[in-house]
Amino acid sequence: MSWLVLAGGATVQAQENSSKLSVEKIMRDPTWIGTSPSNVFWSEDGRKIYFNWNPDANRRDSLYSVSANGTNLQKVSAQERRALPGTWNARYNRAKTQKVYEKNGDLYLLDVKSEKTQQITNTVERENSPSFSHDEKKVAFVKDGNLYLWTIANGQLAQLTDFKKGNKPAEEGKNPQRDWLKEQQLALLQIVRDREADSKAAQKQQKADSPSRPKEIYIGDKSVDNIVLSPDERYISYRMVTRPKNAKVAIVPDFVTSTGYTEDINTRTKVGDAQATFESFVYDIRRDTTYALQAGSIEGINDQPAYLRDRDTKASTAKEPATKTAKPETRAVTMFGPVWSDNGKHAVMVARAADNKDRWILKLDPASGKLSTLDRQRDEAWINGPGIGYGTGDIGFMPDNEHVWFQSEESGYSHLYAVNLSNGSKKALTSGKFEVSGPQISRDKKNWYFTANKVHPGEKHFYRMPINGGEMTQLTSGTGAHEVTLSPDEKKLAIRYSYSNKPWELFVQDNKKGAKPRQVTQSLTDEFKSYNWREPEVISFKASDGEDVYARLYRPEKTVANGPAVIFVHGAGYLQNAHKWWSSYFREYMFHNFLADNGYTVLDIDYRGSAGYGRDVRTGIYQFMGGKDLSDHVDGAKLLVDKYNVDPKRIGIYGGSYGGFITLMAMFTEPDVFAAGAALRSVTDWAHYNHGYTSNILNVPQLDSLAYAKSSPIYYAEGLKGALLICHGMVDTNVHFQDVVRLTQRLIELGKDNWELAVYPVEDHGFTEPASWTDEYKRIYKLFEENLKK
Numbered sequence: 001m002s003w004l005v006l007a008g009g010a011t012v013q014a015q016e017n018s019s020k021l022s023v024e025k026i027m028r029d030p031t032w033i034g035t036s037p038s039n040v041f042w043s044e045d046g047r048k049i050y051f052n053w054n055p056d057a058n059r060r061d062s063l064y065s066v067s068a069n070g071t072n073l074q075k076v077s078a079q080e081r082r083a084l085p086g087t088w089n090a091r092y093n094r095a096k097t098q099k100v101y102e103k104n105g106d107l108y109l110l111d112v113k114s115e116k117t118q119q120i121t122n123t124v125e126r127e128n129s130p131s132f133s134h135d136e137k138k139v140a141f142v143k144d145g146n147l148y149l150w151t152i153a154n155g156q157l158a159q160l161t162d163f164k165k166g167n168k169p170a171e172e173g174k175n176p177q178r179d180w181l182k183e184q185q186l187a188l189l190q191i192v193r194d195r196e197a198d199s200k201a202a203q204k205q206q207k208a209d210s211p212s213r214p215k216e217i218y219i220g221d222k223s224v225d226n227i228v229l230s231p232d233e234r235y236i237s238y239r240m241v242t243r244p245k246n247a248k249v250a251i252v253p254d255f256v257t258s259t260g261y262t263e264d265i266n267t268r269t270k271v272g273d274a275q276a277t278f279e280s281f282v283y284d285i286r287r288d289t290t291y292a293l294q295a296g297s298i299e300g301i302n303d304q305p306a307y308l309r310d311r312d313t314k315a316s317t318a319k320e321p322a323t324k325t326a327k328p329e330t331r332a333v334t335m336f337g338p339v340w341s342d343n344g345k346h347a348v349m350v351a352r353a354a355d356n357k358d359r360w361i362l363k364l365d366p367a368s369g370k371l372s373t374l375d376r377q378r379d380e381a382w383i384n385g386p387g388i389g390y391g392t393g394d395i396g397f398m399p400d401n402e403h404v405w406f407q408s409e410e411s412g413y414s415h416l417y418a419v420n421l422s423n424g425s426k427k428a429l430t431s432g433k434f435e436v437s438g439p440q441i442s443r444d445k446k447n448w449y450f451t452a453n454k455v456h457p458g459e460k461h462f463y464r465m466p467i468n469g470g471e472m473t474q475l476t477s478g479t480g481a482h483e484v485t486l487s488p489d490e491k492k493l494a495i496r497y498s499y500s501n502k503p504w505e506l507f508v509q510d511n512k513k514g515a516k517p518r519q520v521t522q523s524l525t526d527e528f529k530s531y532n533w534r535e536p537e538v539i540s541f542k543a544s545d546g547e548d549v550y551a552r553l554y555r556p557e558k559t560v561a562n563g564p565a566v567i568f569v570h571g572a573g574y575l576q577n578a579h580k581w582w583s584s585y586f587r588e589y590m591f592h593n594f595l596a597d598n599g600y601t602v603l604d605i606d607y608r609g610s611a612g613y614g615r616d617v618r619t620g621i622y623q624f625m626g627g628k629d630l631s632d633h634v635d636g637a638k639l640l641v642d643k644y645n646v647d648p649k650r651i652g653i654y655g656g657s658y659g660g661f662i663t664l665m666a667m668f669t670e671p672d673v674f675a676a677g678a679a680l681r682s683v684t685d686w687a688h689y690n691h692g693y694t695s696n697i698l699n700v701p702q703l704d705s706l707a708y709a710k711s712s713p714i715y716y717a718e719g720l721k722g723a724l725l726i727c728h729g730m731v732d733t734n735v736h737f738q739d740v741v742r743l744t745q746r747l748i749e750l751g752k753d754n755w756e757l758a759v760y761p762v763e764d765h766g767f768t769e770p771a772s773w774t775d776e777y778k779r780i781y782k783l784f785e786e787n788l789k790k
Contacts, residue, residue, distance in 0.1 A: 020530070020531050020597075021531060021590065021593060021594040021597060022594070023591070023594065023774060023777045023778050023781055024774055024778075026587060026590040026591055026594060026777070027587060027770055027773035027774040027777055028770050028774075029770050030586070030587075031054070031057040032057075032525060032527060032528065033503065033524065033525060033528045033586070034055070034503065034523040034524040034525045034528055035053065035054035035055070035057070035061060035523060036053075036496075036498075036503045036504035036505065036521075036523050036582075037051040037052065037053045037064070037496065037504065037505065037506040037520075037521050037523065038051065038052045038053075038061070038496075038504075039051060039052045040483075040485045040494050040496060040506065041087055041485065042485065042486075042487050042488055042494065043065075044085065044099070044110065044112045044115065044488065045112075045115070045488070046068060046487040046488040046489050046491075046492070047067065047068055048065045048066065048067060048068065049065065049066050049067075049068065049485075049494045049506070049508065049520075050063060050064070050065050050076065050084070051063075051064055051065075051066075051494075051506060052064070053521060053523070055521075055522075055523060057525075062075055062076070063075070063076040063081050064076060066506075066508070066520050068487065068492050068508065069508065069518075070507075070508040070518040070519075070520050073520060073521070085099060085101055085103075085108065085110045085117060086101040086102060086103035086108065087101070088101065088102050088103065089101060089102035089128055089129060089130060090102075091130060091131045091132060092132075093132045093136045094136070094342065096112065096443070096488065097111070097112050097113060098110065098111060098112060098132070098136070099112060100120075100130040100131070100132060100139050101130065102126075102127065102128055102130060105123075105125070105126035105127065105128075106119060106120070106121045106122055106123065106127060107119075107120040107121045107127045107130050107139070107141055107150075108120060109139065109152065120139060120141075120150055121141075121143075123143075125143055125144055126143070127141050127142070127143045127148075128141065128142050128143075129141055129142045129227075131229075133149065133229070133231075133233065134231030134232070134233075134340075134344045137151065137152055137153065138150060138151050138152060139152065140160075140229045142227055145163055145223070145224050146159060146160075146161045146162065146163055146227075147159075147160040147161045147227045147229060147236060148160060149229070149233075159213075159214055160214055160229065160236060160285070161214050161215075161217065161227065161236055161238070161283065162213070162214040162215065162216050162217065163217050163219050163224050163238075164216055164217065164218050164219065165218075165219060165220075165221070166218060166220065166221075167218055167220055168216070168218040214285075215283065215285075215288050215289075215290070217283070217290060219240060221242075221243075222240045222241055222242050222243075223240070223241045223243070224238050224239065224240055224241070225238070225239050225241060226238060226239040226280075226336070226337075228337070228338055228340075230340065230344075230347070230366055231340055231344025232344060233285070234284065234285055234286050234366075235282050235283065235284055235285070235366040235367075236282070236283040236285065237280065237281065237282050237283075237337075237338055237366070238280075238281055238283065239278055239279065239280050239281070239335065240278070240279045240280075240281065241276055241277075241278055242276060242277045242278075242279075243276050244273075244274030244275065244276065244277075246274055247269045247273050247274045247275075248269060248270075248273060249266050249267065249268065249269055250267045250268060250269070250270060250736060250738070251264045251265065251266060251267070252264070252265045252267050252731055252732070252733055252736055252737065253265070253730075253731075254731050255730060255731075255761055256761050256762045265731065265733060267733045267736065268690050268691075268733075269690070269691060270687065270688055270689070270690070270691070271686070271687060271688075271689055271690060271691045271694040271695055271698075271700060271701065272687070272691065272695070272700035272701045272702055273691065275354075275691055277332060278333075278334045278335065279292055280292065280293040280335040280349070281293065282366050282369055284366075284367075291369050292369070293335060293349070293364070293369050293371060294369065294371070295330060295331075295333045295335075295351065295371075296330050297370075297371060298333070298351060298360055298362065298371060298373060299360070299373040299376055300358060300376055300378065301330050301331055301333070302329070302330060302331065303331075303358070303378075304331075305355050305357050305380065305699070306380045307380075307623065307699060307703075307704055308703065311703075311704075331353050331354065331355060331358075332353070332354035332355075333351045333352060333353050333354060333360075334351070334352050334354065335349050335350070335351045335362075336349065336350045336351075336352070336391050336392040337349040337350055337364075337392055338364050338366075339392060339395055339396060339397070339404075340397075341397040341401040342397060342401055343401045345401065346363070346397070346401065346402075346421055347363075347364040347366060348361055348362060348363055348364060348374065348395070348404050349361075349362045349364050349371065350362070350391070350392045350393065350395060351371075352383065352390065355699075356382040356383060356695065356696045357378060357379060357380060357382065357383065358376065358377070358378050358379075358383065359376075359377045359383045359388065359393075360373055360374075360375065360376050360377075361373075361374040361375040361376075361395070361404060361406055361419065362374065363421060374404060374419045374421070374424060375406065375408065375417070375419050375426060377408050377409065377410060379409070379615070379619065380622075381619035381622035381697075382619065382622070382696035382697065383409075384574070384618065384696065385407070385409045385414040385435070385615060385618065386407065386414040386435050386436065386437040386611075387406075387407030387414055387436065387437055387438075387439065388407055388408070388409065388414060390692075393406065393407060394406065394407050394438075394439055395407075396441070398418055398467070399441070399445035399467065402420060402421055402422065403418040403419060403420055403421065404418065404419050404421065405417065405418045405429070405439075406419075407436065407439070409614070409615040410428075411428065411431060412433075412614050412615045412616060413432070413433060413434060413435050413614040413615065414435045414436060414437070414614075414615075415428055415429070415430040415431055415432075415435075415436055416428070416429040416430045416436055416439055416448070416450070416469075417429060418468075427468075427469070428469070429448070429465070429468070429469040430452075430465070430469065430472070432454065433614065434452050434453050434454040434457075435452065435453055435612065435614065436450050436451070436452045437450065437451050437452070438450055438451045440486075441467065442464075442467075442490060443489075443490055445467065446466070446467055447464050447465060447466060447467055448463075448464065448465045448466075448467060449462065449463070449464055449484075449486065450462075450463055450465070451463070451482070451483075451484070452472070453612060454472065454474075455474075456538075456580070457550055457576075457579070457612050457613055458538050458550065458576075458578060458579035458580045458581075458612070459479060459480065459481065459579070459580050459581075460480075460481040460482055460483075460581070461474050461475070461476045461477075461482055462474075462475045462476045462482050462484040462493065462495075463475060473513050474513065475493065475509075475511065475512070475513055475515075476493075476495065476497075476509075476517075477514070477517075478497060478499070478517070479499065479580055480497060480498055480499040480500070480502075480580050480581040480582075481497070481498055481579070481580070481581035481582075482495050482496070482497050483495065483496040483497075483504075486511070487511075490511055491510065491511055492508060492509070492510060492511060493508065493509045493510075493511055493517075494506065494507075494508055495507040495508070495509055495517060497517070498581045498582035499535075499580065499581060499582065500535050500536055500538075500552075500579070500580050500581060500582065500583075501533040501534060501535050501536075501582075502582060503523065503524065503582045503586070504523075504582055505519060505520070505521050505522070505523055506519075506520040506521045507519050507520060508520055531593075533590075533593060534554055534592075534593050534596065536552040536553060536554050536589075536592070536604070537552070537553040537554075537555075538550065538551075538552060538553075538578060538579070538580055539551055539552075539553050541635065541636070541639045542635075543608075543628070543631065543632050543635045544631060544634075544635050545628070545631075547608070547616075547617070547620075547628075547632075549605060549606065549607065549608075549632050549635065549636070550578040550605075550606045550613070551578045551603050551604060551605040551606065551636060552577070552578045552579075552602075552603070552604040553601070553602070553603055553604075553644075554592045554593065554595070554596040554600075554601065554602035554603075554604075555596060555601050555644065556596045556597070556598075556599050556600065556601065557596075557597075558599075559601075559644075559645055560599070560645070561645050562645065562646070562647035562650070563599060563600070563601060563645060563646055563647065563650070564599065564600050564601070564646070564647065564650040564651070564652070564784070564788035564789055565600060565601040565602065565603065565637075565640045565644070565646040565647075565650065565651050565652070565788075566592075566595055566600050566601075566602050566603075566651075566652045566653070566654065566784060566788075567602075567603045567604075567605065567633055567636055567637065567640075567651065567652070567653045567654075567674075568585075568588060568592065568602060568603070568604045568605075568653075568654060568655055568659070569605070569607070569633065569653065569654070569655030569658070569659035569660075569662045569663060570585060570604065570606075570610075570655065570658070570659055571655065571656050571657035571658045571659045571660075572657065572658055573609045573610070573621065573625075573629075573658045573693075573697075574609060574610065574611050574618060575610060575611055576606055576610055576611040576612035576613075577604055577606060577610075578604060578605065578606040578610075579612070587773060587777075588604075591777060591780075592604065594781075595781075595784070599789075600784070600788075601640060601644050601645075601646055603636050603639075603640060605632055605633055605636050607628075607629040607630075607632040607633060607662070608620030608621055608627075608628040608629045608632055609621040609625075609628075609629050621697055622697060623697075623698060623699070623704065623707040623710075623711075624707065624710050624711055625661070625686065625697060625698065625711040626661070626662070626665035626669070626710070626711050626713070627710070627711075629662060630662055630665050630666060630669070630670065633653065633662065633666060634666075634670055634673055637651050637673050637674070648673075649675060650675060650788045650789070650790075651673065651674055651675060651788070652674060652675060652676040652677060652678075652783070652784045652787065652788050653666050653667070653674045653676075653677045653678075654677060654678035654679070654680070654780055655678075655679075655680065656680035656681050656682075657680070657681050657682070657683070657734075657735060657765065658683070659680070660679040660680045660681055660682025660683070660735075661679075661682050661683040661684070661713060663677040663678065663679040663680075663682065664677070664679045664682055664684060664713035664724075664743075665713050665716065667679070667719075667720055667721075667722055667724050668713055668716035668717055668718075668719040668720055669716050669719055671719055671720065671721035671722055672721075674722060675722045675723070675787055675788060676722050676723040676724070676725075676783050676784060676787035676788060677722065677723075677724055677725070678724075678725040678726075678727065678779070678780040678783055679724065679725070679726050679727070680726075680727045680728070680776065681727070681728055681729060681732055681734075681735050681765055682713070682726065682728070682735065682739065682740065683712075683713075683735050683739060684712065684713050684714045684739040684740060684742060684743040685708075685712040685713070685714045685739060685742065685743075686698055686708050686711050686712050687701045687708050687712065688736065688738065688739055688742075689735065690734075698711060713743070714742060714743050714746055717743065717746045717747055717750055717752070718750050718752075720747070720750075720752050720754075720755065722754070722787070723754050723755070723783060723786070723787045724754065724755040724756070725755070725756050725758065725779055725780065725783045726740055726743070726744075726755065726756065726757045726758070727757075727758045727759075727760070727776050727779065727780075728740040728757070728758075728759060728760070729759075729760045729762075729763030729764055729765065729767065729772075730759050730760060730761045730762075730763070731761075731762065731763065731764050732763070732764055732765045733764055733765065734764070734765035735765060737759075740757065744757055756779075758775070758776065758779055760772045760775075760776070
């Protein structure tokens with residue numbers, strides 16, 4: 001057993017072979033591959049496409065441009081780059097003739113046709129969140145936590161809110177003795193009465209002559225966000241955030257510093273600790289009053305999660321007397337919005353339950369603060385999916401201003417819906433066993449544009465569809481993935497396209513079905529192109545419970561009977577990697593080519609919990625991580641044995657983050673299936689991970705402790721039999737180094753052998769140094785060579 005190996009020390013060199021690839025070559029600075037174009041956007045007049053690119057392998061990307069027809073590719077001069085209007089926090093007026101945006105903390109107004117820019121602010125403080133007023137004669141923005149309104153015609157600036165930290169100064173309380181003396185003076189002395197009357201008259205006159213000021217709203221130690229002005233400029237909605245005072249933040253020590261001293265990094269709380277709470281309000285300017293939006297009337301607000309009801313039911317049937325169940329309290333919610341209709345008559349809010357089980361689309365009456373339910377999506381696992389997310393998600397008003405469109409997983413896949421504001425009738429605009437993402441309405445309001453994986457779960461194409469639903473017209477054609485940016489006039493598509501063995505390149509195409517795309521960039525180096533990179537087979541197989549599971553398969557050129565195999569586990573849980581475009585795991589993709597060159601069959605599985613396959617796959621890990629997500633890998637191992645001539649005793653597994661977690665669960669709970677495993681930056685105990693991610697899937701440990709015990713590898717460490725390599729960065733602010741330290745102590749106390757821990761003193765969760773990547777993957781390759789090729 002070796003329990004501590006410092007990365008960068010002496011390591012066994014990777015086995016020499018005839019492959020053109022080596023671990024050292026793969027894990028160099030990625031510029032050796034070539035740098036793909038990124039951050040694509042159009043000029044305001046639609047004549048140019050701008051993007052970041054680095055064909056010369058410089059230290060940083062530069063800004064490039066190309067004409068709308070794909071010609072005249074050139075680097076943008078510093079002068080032109082500085083003159084470009086910003087794209088950050090940018091908003092257009094309805095006709096898209098004007099644009100307001102933030103740049104370097106100041107605000108600017110652009111006249112699109114003349115290309116003239118007017119600077120609105122020039123201050124030390126940052127102004128942000130600019131938007132046009134409904135009449136488009138003013139610009140609203142936020143500065144120092146307050147809302148301002150700037151008039152375009154004359155530059156007049158008005159402050160609309162006055163949020164103040166602390167508590168309102170207390171008025172002096174009544175004092176009977178002093179009140180009696182004052183009344184005596186007024187009764188006895190005329191001069192006192194006259195001066196008192198003069199003082200009150202002066203105060204009244206001063207108040208009448210003073211300019212109107214916004215209401216002072218004292219917020220104590222809270223903060224304010226989500227400030228929105230209504231179209232009629234009467235109402236201001238806002239949200240107050242209360243940060244918990246007793247939450248404990250985990251500390252990560254940084255050992256390698258410029259000072260020579262260990263420095264502490266404040267990171268995050270752990271799941272189940274106190275979280276921020278949110279209250280939404282409306283300020284009625286005309287009535288000079290504020291009121292809170294009450295969640296108590298929302299449909300199903302008191303419906304407790306099923307896991308709590310089940311727990312209470314079990315408690316009531318247990319032998320010991322059950323405690324009396326308290327009346328369900330109104331569940332905490334967070335509200336987002338409002339989103340206003342183009343005609344300014346209607347507003348909707350999006351509310352999400354703090355327990356992650358409900359999401360509501362709510363109609364808001366700002367005059368009364370009344371909320372009425374337009375749509376409720378309930379999921380006893382947790383709410384998420386494309387276009388849904390954790391804020392407002394993708395939502396807006398249809399062109400008639402009488403319907404609200406949004407995305408929902410109601411059918412099991414994230415699709416577009418529209419609901420009538422008046423009668424609540426709902427219509428699915430898209431349907432089928434595929435997912436929709438990035439919907440936008442065309443400028444003429446007649447069509448939708450969006451991306452969908454309708455052709456295959458592992459392909460992404462761009463579609464046009466009539467505004468009220470109907471036939472989806474596929475506008476892109478190549479197998480792979482297409483990230484499309486429409487030109488301002490919507491006549492052209494700027495497309496970032498990639499295939500499984502071809503990194504992203506930029507193309508331009510007419511916005512027509514069947515149009516031929518024109519390639520703009522050639523990003524790959526000759527060195528990268530000199531190797532014949534595999535096109536991994538995208539296959540599917542039946543899991544033991546009948547679910548279709550998709551995977552990437554890499555096979556050696558010469559298959560031998562009873563050969564070795566490696567299963568790769570992607571990270572993040574909710575991520576897709578068994579697809580037909582260039583993987584974000586590009587180092588692992590190259591490593592899998594290297595493994596295949598050296599006789600390994602490699603399987604890369606989109607296990608339960610992965611993205612791209614709908615709600616049931618997404619939530620298949622609820623209350624048990626290391627359940628179906630692990631059994632999918634066990635079923636994958638069986639597939640390798642049954643169909644691809646793999647020796648059942650020579651199967652390894654590896655992965656990082658969530659993939660490292662699955663690797664640990666595999667090595668501890670399925671030791672007869674996996675002979676060796678490399679667990680990288682692994683979660684070892686979910687009770688020590690963050691709240692936002694973990695509470696969705698496992699609830700919180702104090703209320704669902706069984707889910708945490710079932711799902712955490714540290715509880716199963718005694719099952720280790722095979723060879724285990726653990727690698728972890730010491731300044732990992734996501735999965736803390738403490739995770740692996742606790743597991744290390746557990747393995748020591750269990751007397752386990754045949755495991756090794758390699759630590760990386762300067763690395764966070766995502767490694768950045770080529771030396772660290774190289775050291776890590778040489779160790780992984782050595783692990784497989786020594787244990788799978790016996």
